[in-house]
Amino acid sequence: MLLLSSVTKRYGDVTALDRLSVTVPDDTYVSLLGASGSGKTTLLRVIAGFEEPDSGVVTYDGRRLDGIAPHRRGIGFVFQNFALFPHLSVGDNIAFGLRYREENPLTDTAEMRQRVADVIRLVGLEGLETRKVTAISGGQRQRVALARTLVTEPRVVLLDEPLGALDANLRERMCDELRSIRERLKVTFLHVTGSETEALLMGDTVAVLSAGSIAQIAPASSLFSAPHSADVARHLNAYNILSGKADGGRFLSDCARFVMPGHPAVQDGTPIEVALRFDRIFVGSADAGEAPEASISARFIASEFNGSSVLSFFRAEDGTLLQVVAHLSGPPPESFEEGALYNLAFNPQDIIPFIKRAA
Amino acid sequence: MEARVLKPILGVYCAAFILFLYGPMIILAILSFQGAGGGPQFPIIEWSTYWYQHLLGMTPPSRISRLPIGDSLLRSLTLAMMTTVVSTTLGVITAQGFRTRFKASGAVFYLVILGMIVPGVLVGLGMALLSNMLGIDRSWWGTAFVLHVVYTFPFAFLVMLAIFNRFDRSVEEASLSLGVSPVQTFRRVTFPMIFPGVLSAMLFSFTLSYDEFSRTLFTSGRELTLPLTIYGTFSVEIYPNIFAFGVLTTLFSFTLLLVYALLMLRAVRAGRSFKGQEEAV
Amino acid sequence: MEFAGEQMQSAAQAQGGQNGVSPAEHRARQERRNALMLISPGVVWMALFMVLPMVMVIYVSFWTQTTFTVEPTLTTDSWVRFLTSSTYLASAWTTVRIWAIVLAATLVIGYPVALFIGLMVRNQTLQTALLVICIIPFWTSFLIRVIAWRPMLGTEGAINMILMKLGIVDTPLTTLLFSELAVLIGMTQIYCVFMVGPITFMLSRIDPSVIEAARDLGAGFGRIFFKIILPLSLPGVIVGAIFVSVMVLGEFATAASLSGRKVNLLGNIIVSQVGSLKWAFASVAGVILTIIIAAVITVLLRVVNLRKET
Structure with a gap:
């Protein structure tokens, strides 16, 4: 079990990690979601030992890791740019760790050949052992980077945006493979990404990193359906966030006013943010009689079609941008007229309210 | 409009400049083929390779003594090789040390760079005084050698510093994360990748040391290096044999340069070291 | 050779906590020490064979010159x-x-x-x-x-x-x-x-x-x-x-x-x-x-x- 408690790391005036604490259980796939600049790469580098925290403690199974040299931590690292050894062949890249590691290097050539062959089969690189790493494709390099790490049997593998350098097709295939490889080896993967789809798809557990600390860590499905803060909801890229204040159990803003579910006991005037899922909004005509119980009137801006769904953008009178997703499995969405006013209706029970913290 | 006039004028000027740079060497090369009875100037009384033979001791003895280049050439080559090994090693480890930030780095940087700035005649004098005081015999492989390193080490250091500046650290980190110690990482990853730079540092050190004489003048003792042998002819009358020597030593340098170019080509082809990670974002 | 001293790290680290020095700070110090060890041969070389000779030149300029030798009696x-x-x-x-x-x-x-x-x-x-x-x-x-x-x-x-x-x-x-x-x-x-x-x-x-x-x-x-x-x-x-x-x-x-x-x-x-x-x-x-x-x-x-x- 990898444990970080109250880890802080500063670069000059910038605080990359701010009293971050997190527990990474054994034998799980944890994805770490964060925007660029949220400190996610720093977090990995601190765990791997390429950087040391200014304060805080990193332990693995009770043994303190911070202060130990990176090569004695037993933690694997897959780099975003793969960082292969350019002067070695695919086979030598993979055998590198076994051959030269400080602790218990492998000298038996037969066993070496066996283990390299095994991991090559595992990642699907058969037949490329003697190739130069400069003479293989991006996806193959990714596999070499992974194989090179896995063959040394680290307890935890840190993956820094491992799919970032791959094209979309390859990315999807690698996603499945990463998951199945991990399940077979029963090690812990800590996968950092800036893409919410990737994070939710890959992780058994998803952690959201925001402003240098963990905003929420939860199983993928519960994180998605019940974010703990507006900030987490924003990271999921599936929620509209409205800002307003409480007013007698209702949410009140310049563009909307509706009853909040569960009538949270807050004082009137308390700043409130609510999250409203893109796919829980129904678009109706503005002049279709009386407006439903909870709705916002907004002007249509544009639509994006992306395969299984249509994403439409609306702007409310006060300037708030709202996104609506219509799944194509449902009734065919009507086409909207640009600049025209529509009624965006929703069930108040779908609203997730948060008390806004002072910045 | 003025640029249109200026460009051809500057082009012609540039050509004249190149002639200025090469003129003396061309004349020297032509005169090296002077006949046996001719002097170190025009006219060429007869085209011959007499002075080349004279230089190599293949002519019957004449009143003009042979240039004593045999032993001094050997000394100069040995000295240059010793200097190359030591200054390149120092350059590599010092530059490696500079990759970690430390307080006195500015001062250390200038201390090293000073080695290429201080005139040779001054450090040469100082080293001669020092060896006099300590009662150490001056020799090309001792007092002169350490000064050659003082001179060439800064060049090797600067070359390596430039190489490390654009070195992708993540490759070393990858090695560490595989459990490989820093020493092994340097040996198995860093060094093979910086090898083209090391070759450049070696070439710099070798050619600078091979040609160096102001630092050697006071410090080499009785046994002369090649540049000192040439310097010895300055005060006496010169003959075309020194021209022939000039041509040969230039050819030797070009051979060296060619070997370097070939090695470099091989190293770059084998490693493609700095372009291996082109997918980095 | 370059990274000598590393072996002692783990042992020293144990004491680190007692001295009030965090393990991270201890490692940073260790790395600085390694860097200094790497640059010291070059620095020593320059000090002995460049700085010292230059100091010698200044020093001897105040020595007494006789016909064929100098004596370390200071004079201008x-x-x-x-x-x-x-x-x-x-x-x-x-x-x-x-x-x-x-x-x-x-x-x-x-x-x-x-x-x-x-x-x-x-x-x-x-x-x-x-x-x-x-x-x-x-x-x-x-x-x-x-x-x-x-x-x-x-x-x-x-x-x-x-x-x-x-x-x-x-x-x-x-x-x-x-x-x-x-x-x-x-x-x-x-x-x-x-x-x-x-x-x-x-x-x-x-x-x-x-x-x-x-x-x-x-x-x-x-x-x-x-x-x-x-x-x-x-x-x-x-x-x-x-x-x-x-x-x-x-x-x-x-x-x-x-x-x-x-x-x-x-x-x-x-x-x-x-x-x-x-x-x-x-x-x-x-x-x-x-x-x-x-x-x-x-x-x-x-x-x-x-x-x-x-």
Whole structure:
């Protein structure tokens, strides 16, 4: 079990990690979601030992890791740019760790050949052992980077945006493979990404990193359906966030006013943010009689079609941008007229309210 | 409009400049083929390779003594090789040390760079005084050698510093994360990748040391290096044999340069070291 | 070897906590210590074989000179002798004069070349080729390049021959070789490239669109040159000037070969004094040379703050 408690790391005036604490259980796939600049790469580098925290403690199974040299931590690292050894062949890249590691290097050539062959089969690189790493494709390099790490049997593998350098097709295939490889080896993967789809798809557990600390860590499905803060909801890229204040159990803003579910006991005037899922909004005509119980009137801006769904953008009178997703499995969405006013209706029970913290 | 006039004028000027740079060497090369009875100037009384033979001791003895280049050439080559090994090693480890930030780095940087700035005649004098005081015999492989390193080490250091500046650290980190110690990482990853730079540092050190004489003048003792042998002819009358020597030593340098170019080509082809990670974002 | 001391890390780390030093801080210290260990051989080498000899020169300049030896009894005799001798003061003056003329000559001759290569030639390959052509002569021995001027400048040399053939002169010029002029020509040719290189580098970094824009605004070449090109190339000029200055001021071989003993630089004084075992006196000349070089570099660095420029 990898444990970080109250880890802080500063670069000059910038605080990359701010009293971050997190527990990474054994034998799980944890994805770490964060925007660029949220400190996610720093977090990995601190765990791997390429950087040391200014304060805080990193332990693995009770043994303190911070202060130990990176090569004695037993933690694997897959780099975003793969960082292969350019002067070695695919086979030598993979055998590198076994051959030269400080602790218990492998000298038996037969066993070496066996283990390299095994991991090559595992990642699907058969037949490329003697190739130069400069003479293989991006996806193959990714596999070499992974194989090179896995063959040394680290307890935890840190993956820094491992799919970032791959094209979309390859990315999807690698996603499945990463998951199945991990399940077979029963090690812990800590996968950092800036893409919410990737994070939710890959992780058994998803952690959201925001402003240098963990905003929420939860199983993928519960994180998605019940974010703990507006900030987490924003990271999921599936929620509209409205800002307003409480007013007698209702949410009140310049563009909307509706009853909040569960009538949270807050004082009137308390700043409130609510999250409203893109796919829980129904678009109706503005002049279709009386407006439903909870709705916002907004002007249509544009639509994006992306395969299984249509994403439409609306702007409310006060300037708030709202996104609506219509799944194509449902009734065919009507086409909207640009600049025209529509009624965006929703069930108040779908609203997730948060008390806004002072910045 | 003025640029249109200026460009051809500057082009012609540039050509004249190149002639200025090469003129003396061309004349020297032509005169090296002077006949046996001719002097170190025009006219060429007869085209011959007499002075080349004279230089190599293949002519019957004449009143003009042979240039004593045999032993001094050997000394100069040995000295240059010793200097190359030591200054390149120092350059590599010092530059490696500079990759970690430390307080006195500015001062250390200038201390090293000073080695290429201080005139040779001054450090040469100082080293001669020092060896006099300590009662150490001056020799090309001792007092002169350490000064050659003082001179060439800064060049090797600067070359390596430039190489490390654009070195992708993540490759070393990858090695560490595989459990490989820093020493092994340097040996198995860093060094093979910086090898083209090391070759450049070696070439710099070798050619600078091979040609160096102001630092050697006071410090080499009785046994002369090649540049000192040439310097010895300055005060006496010169003959075309020194021209022939000039041509040969230039050819030797070009051979060296060619070997370097070939090695470099091989190293770059084998490693493609700095372009291996082109997918980095 | 480079990373020695690492082995002790784990043991020391255990104590780290007790001393109130975090493991991370301990490791940072360890890494700094390793770095210092890596740089120490170079530093020690420079201290022993460069700084110490230079200190020796200063020290011995105050020793007592006897006919064939020096004794470590401190005196200012050698200094007094140097500073009251018109011959030696003249050589200091000659050194400064030759330096100034050669510096000016390399700048005046080299700048247009740099202007052509760096600014006018926009083809990368041609640019590199021209620079390589300028650098190739450096693979010839320095002393050979000095000697090569003898058959050029002599009374029966190539230049006189051409001048006579063209009917410009009737009798060969005798002032070409074994004169101050010969030294100036030789040094200018040998050191000019050190001026051309850095200026070319700075000029080639100028964005052509800047000049284009100035031209569109109606600026003539003179104005563009003095307002844009010259200021931007100034750091290159200073770097080139430092190269040339350091080398010319420490020179003695060119003067020894081409001046026929008519030009005596401080370098030549040092060589001849060492030849006659006048160590203390040579040291005085050495210290004065050091002072001149330090002063020149200081002045040049004042003109442009190089650290800020690059």
